[in-house]
Amino acid sequence: MTTSRCIGILGSGQLGRMLAIAAAQLGIDTHIYAPDAAASPAASVASRWTEAAYDDLAALNDFVASVDVVTSEFENVPAEVMQQISAHCPASPGEAALRIAQHRVAEKTLAARLGINTPRFWPVTSATGLDGALTELGGDGILKTCRLGYDGKGQRRVASGDDASAIFDSFGSDDAILEEKIDFAFEISCLVARAPDGSIAHFPVSQNTHENGILARTVAPATIPSSLAEKAQQATAALADEVGLFGVLAVEFFVTSDDRLLFNEMAPRPHNSFHWTIEGCASSQFTQLARVLAGLGFGDTSAYGRWQMDNLLGQHMQQVPDLLASNGVHLHLYGKPDAHTNRKMGHATRQLPES
Missing domain, CATH: 3.30.1490.20 (ATP-grasp fold, A domain)
Structure with missing residues (x-):
């Protein structure tokens, strides 16, 4: 088995931060590359960082030469950059996955072509x-x-x-x-990991609540019929296969009152609605991605009971003292200096009692 010794991460936000932490637990180094890397959530926990523009070819080539595999913590890195990187080392999620996820018409057209219902x-x-x-x-x-x-x-x-x-x-x-505009009952999201050989591993489905267009709360595993969960996971796997995914793919769905499933959007990276997996699964979404990138095989994604994850936005930071004093609360702060309104500053996870 070949193990990557250093994972390169394009982007420097909280997703890169949590991936770097998970990689370190597996003995894997990380190298952050971003235009704002120096004072970023990810750089403070990574092995090293490079601050340069994504179109700085000299800096990008030096970065690629220093790592064994590259991934992106956000889907809006230029697809051309991913194409250039993939000529020199394995690149996640891959150029095709990025191009599709960067354009709403492209991703909905793909879903419809695969027989996945969309609005x-x-x-x-x-x-x-x-x-x-x-x-x-x-x-x-x-x-x-x-x-x-x-x-x-x-x-x-x-x-x-x-x-x-x-x-x-x-x-x-x-x-x-x-x-x-869909009159939906609730929203769910799926996350699948996919290795280069096409093998996949699903996480339990998450059920989500948004406020003002921003994820507010996730409860998982979702309380939905197993047939609906399987249908959503099958659709997610089909999308991952079609784009030749290397890494993880999150897909959001609307669920109507009569249990119809409608594709909303996809993201080929770790997802806010699966932060609960850090405490809720043996292998979190970040650990799973690090394992896939390093060639370590899939970890166990079964859930330890049911979990609730609440986002902490800038206007919620006054809750931090109470959260720190609360038993059973796992608080994650991202190290961002300015608590702007609606800026994601952290999240809090707690296990729910058995019903």
Whole structure:
């Protein structure tokens, strides 16, 4: 078995931080590469870091030469960078996975092609196109940027009959998607790890609550019929296989009141809704990714009971003293200096009593 001695991580946020911590527990070094690496959550726990732009070819080549495998902690690293890296060393999640996950139309088109149900959607590149899409919509919808939107950013609620020209002119993007607004009962997410040989390992399904477009709470394993969980996991595995994933893939789904499953979005990286696995599974999502990257095989992903994870945003930091004093609470702070409103500063996990 070949073991990677150093994992290179593109990006310097909390996901890179928690991956570096998990890798260190396995005796694996990490090297952070990011434009803001010096004063970042990840750099403070990594073995080393490089602060440089993603298009700095000289710095990128030096970085690649110093590691055995590279992964990205966020999906918006330029796909061309991943392509360049993959010519010199194994790269996770892979160029194809990144390109698909970077564009909302591309990922929904892929899901639909694989027979995975999605909300109705229309690509929007002009005011005329938006006007036609709103007419076909025949109700309420959400206009989203195709790229770079996260945590509710780059979105606007719209409806048939709205002034398409005014909306399009003020939206700020000519690469958008109109999605029908779904009256869903709740949201779930799946996470699968996939090795280069195509073998996979699933985590239990998470059930999520969002507030203002940002994940507020996850409870896992989700209290849903096993048939629904299996269907969601099968869809996630199909997506991972189709893009040739190397690493982990998270997929969010809407669940309707009649138990219909609708694809929402995917991310080829660790996911906020699986932070509970740090305490809740023998191999957390971060440990699992480190194992896959290092060629160590899959770890045990079964859950130790049921868990609740609550995000701590900037406006929640006054809760920290009480959380520190609470029995059974596992507090994770990300080391970010400025507690801005809606900025993810940490999370708290606790085991739920058996029902």
